[in-house]
Every structure is written in structure tokens, then in C-alpha cells.
Amino acid sequence: MSIYILCLILFSVGLYCVLRKRNLIKIIIGIGIMEYAANLFFILIGYRQEGRAPIYAHDQVINNMVDPLPQAVVLTSIVLGLALMLLLVAISIRIYEKYRTFDITKINRLKG
């Protein structure tokens, strides 16, 4: 149980980072932490006590495998997260070129 609570704390750290930090890069890091927490949670629910990697071989007796589906799902989700991260970093570099700052309180030309 405690491991799920640690996972929740990790998620909360990410969410706090996104909501409270003023630096663009820190916000991006926060999103990264949130995504990792979500991925970790997905992996955790697929874990079985004393389970081993779900690889099927001829001479092995399969009695205690972890669930393979969350692992496939998380692989996809990591790729999506990577794409998002790259895009965000690229955009923030461009933002820095235009505004000469990473502070979101100073990046406020959109109003209304």
C-alpha cells in the first residue's frame, strides 16, 4: 500500500510544480514528473507478488508472471510523453528568443 502512496506523492509533486512554479523549464519538469508518476502507477497495478518478467519459454513453468499489458501500454505512453516533452522544450526555447525570459508572469501578451 505504501508504494501507491509514494506514487501519489510523486504525482502531487509534479502537479505542484506545474501549478506553482514560474519558470517554464520547471513547469516542463513538473509535467515530466506527473507523467512518470502515472506510468509508474500503471506498472504497479500490473505487478504480482513475487512475479517474474512475462516472457514465455518452452521449458519454464509459468506460475507467477506480472501482467504484460500495462508494460506495453506504458511503453506507448512513454513515447507520447517524449514527443510532448520535445515539443514543449522547443516551444520554450522559441519563447525565450521572443520574450528574453523564462518567467511566466512576464510572458503575458495575451489578454481578454
Added chain:
Amino acid sequence: MSPNLMIPYLVIVPLAAAFLIIIFGKMTRPAGAIIASIASALSFTVSLMLSFSIVKYGVLIYKVGGWMPPAGIPMIVDSYSALILLIANFIAALVTLYSVNYVKIYTDTWKYFSLLMLMMAGVNGVAVSGDIFNMFVYLEIASLATYALVAFGNEAEALEASFKYAVMSSVASTFMLIGIAFLYNYTSTLNMAYIGKFIEGNRTAKIMSFVSVLFLAGFGLKAALAPFHAWLPDAYTKSPAPIPAISSGVLIKVLGVYALTRLFFNVFGMTKPVSYILIFFAVVSMLGGGILAFGQSNIRRLLGYSSVSQIGYIILGFAIGTPLAVMGSLFHIFNHSVAKSLLFMGAGSIEKTMRTQDIKKISGVISKMPVTGYTSLIGALSICGIPPFGGFWSKLIIIFACIQAGYFGLAFIAAFVSILTLAYYFKAYAPMLFGAKESLSGALKNNRRQFLTDMPMIILAVVSAGSMLFLAPGIMNILMRLATVVIVNGTAYVSVILGSLK
């Protein structure tokens, strides 16, 4: 060819086009526009053919790779998906045509078309997917392409809006992913029909309400419902003009409204608390969007807030859930998509000629640009709900449905917001379209006859004006009635899918 073999082409065609454009776009300049136009026309044709087959067969399932669900991932088209696909691909094809001329102001236009096609692949994928995680992946593909498209102009404001949108939307996506994780933990499957089958017996489980909240927040943000709408006006302000058109017409409808209703009506089963929450969101959206639109001086922000307000109507109809209300909502999805895309295209053309987005500086559009002026007038009249045009009929149906279901307060609010809409559109568009013409001398440079820019607007205006004909018997009417049955029957979807899988 058996009709269910057509389903994967909805994803294959735009996705292949996106990568072909990357290959050929660098070599020859117009390749991007040509490939994108052909691909979007093809996928519209496929969705039209699918719609006709749906009327005949009811539901079509394509098992990817031949694997049986729940192990395999099915692509499912029923009448609701077919209707949404038809609307989405129709708008997307016209927006692609409109883009051909518009994006000439940018360098590297092939990147734009590649991203547009990637987005359409995602949108079509969301509409056909029968697997909840697969739907999430398509949703992310479409969203990622949109973040890049919003920032395409590379102006400071566009980048800022894109960053804001990307951060908000990815937080929402993370919520959705966690919701999927809980759902998988509870049901041990990711297939929507099997999830529905598992939930059927124990719908009041506490975990379901938690999952519902996560999904409501996630899809609510994608649909720009009122507490989650903050990204929308910003993202629409400085992006290339076709992007708000396709986002308002396709993206928030498919990624938000369609995915939300599909999950909550057909998989989880609608419960009273969820429908009250949706009604609350809908009312806040309608009133909030309408009131905020009143004070806007930027034409695109005004249209963006108007989108928030109209999404409120659509969700209201679904939340009430009587057949008449759902029919009204489906018809309003169609009418709003057509009219709002038309208005954004018009705004784009006006902007390109007058070099400003400020409503106070624009005047005399009808005398200077008759095609843009008259089509925008039709679009505005349709959204306001002036009788012969499309928007009137769908709003009328929704208001009647409110009265029929006994929600007199909601009917009053819907009628009030309709008047509010008329007021702010009149305030913004009357001076713009009919005002004095001398104020825009000098700025007009590229007012050549541009067939590719005008044709999509004329088509949309004709469809919007003749929208009531779709209530008469015909393919749209049949599709809408079938889709209404799918939504109203709720979790009967599960047994229909499981029945036709055998």
C-alpha cells in the same frame, strides 16, 4: 469489398499522407498542398461510403491484425461514429482547401500540411477506436499535432498560447491516463465493450465515480467546457486562421464531446450525478462563454468564446438525455461545426486583407469583399439562431427538449443565451460587415479573386443555409436518428458490439 475493410483507411490515408508530404514536400513546393487535398478528399469519400453502409449493416467492426477482442484492438464504426466522421471529414476537407492559399504567407508550408494530416489521422482514430487506451493514443496524436499547429506562425503570442494549451492539455491527458489505469485495475481489460460488460452489474462502485471525475476533467478540457476553457481563446488568437476553424469545427467536437459521450453513455452508463454535473458545466459554459464574448474586441477571441457557449448547448442536450434532446445536440454539432468553421475562415480572409483582428478597425466588408461578407453573414445568422438557417432549428429542438423533460429553468437559460448570442454577434458583425467603406482604403492589396479561398466558404454557407433540409428524410436524417438511438439506449452498445463480434 466488404464494407468493414474500409474502416482502417480512415486512419491510414491521412497518416500515409502526413509521411508522404514529409518525403515529397522538400523536393517540390506544391506537393504538400496537393497530397493533403487528395488525402482529405479521399477520407471524406471513405466516411461517406461508410455512412451508407452503416444504414444497411448497423455496426461495422474491423479487427486489427485479425486478433479477436479483448486481446486484439477492434475498430468500430456505428451510426454515431459515422455521423461524427462524416461531419469531421467534411469540415477537414474544406479547411484543407482553404489552407492552400492561406498558408502561402508562411515558409515551409509542407510542414503545416503534414501536421494537419497527422491531426486528422488522430481525429479519425478517436472516432473509430473501440479500445480505450488506443483512443487515448489517437487523442494524444491529434493534440500534439495541434500544439505544433497553434505555434506554427512563430509569433510571440502564438508560442505563448501554444505553451499554455500544451501544459493544460497534457495535465488533462495525465488525468485520463490515470483514469484508464484505475479502470484497467478494476476491469482487467481495455476494450470498451468488455469494460462496459464488466461494469454493467456493479455500476455504483465507488471507483467508478473517481474514474468518472478524472475523465470528466480530461475530456472537459479537450471539449473546452466552461471551467476548463481557458486555453481556447488564447490558442485561437494568433494561430494560422484554418486552425481555429478546424479546432472549433472538428477537434473539440471529436476529442471532447464525442469521446465524452461515447464513454459516459455507452460504456459507463449514464448516472444521475454525472448528468447533473454535465448540466452544471453546460449552463456555466453557455452563460460564461456568452458573457465573456460580449466584451471582446478581437474577432477571433469573440468567436472562441462563442464556441465555448455553443459547446454548452451541445452538452446540455446530451445531459438531458431524452431522444429529442440528443437529436438536437447531434444536429447542433453539425450546425455549429459548419457555421463556426465558416466564420473563422471569413475572419481569416478579413484579417489577411485588412491586416487587423480588431473589430473596431474593420468595416465595410460586404462592399469590399462580397463573398467573405455574405458568407460570414450567413454563418453569424446561423449561430445566432435566425429562423431559416441551421442554428435556429437545432437550438429550437434543444429548447423544446428542455421543456418536454420538465427543465423549464434550463429552457429559459438556453433561450436567454440565444438572445445574448444574437446581441454580441450583432454588436460585432453589423459594423464590420455594413459599416462605412472608406476606412479601409490603402490596406487592400491582395484582394484578387481567390477561388480556393472562396469556394470552401461558399460551400459551407450553402450547407448552413440549407441545413433544415437535413431534417427531411435523407442520409443525414437517418444517421442522426440511428445515432440518437445508439446514445439513448446507452449501454445496449455493449451487447450490440459483443453480439456482432461473434
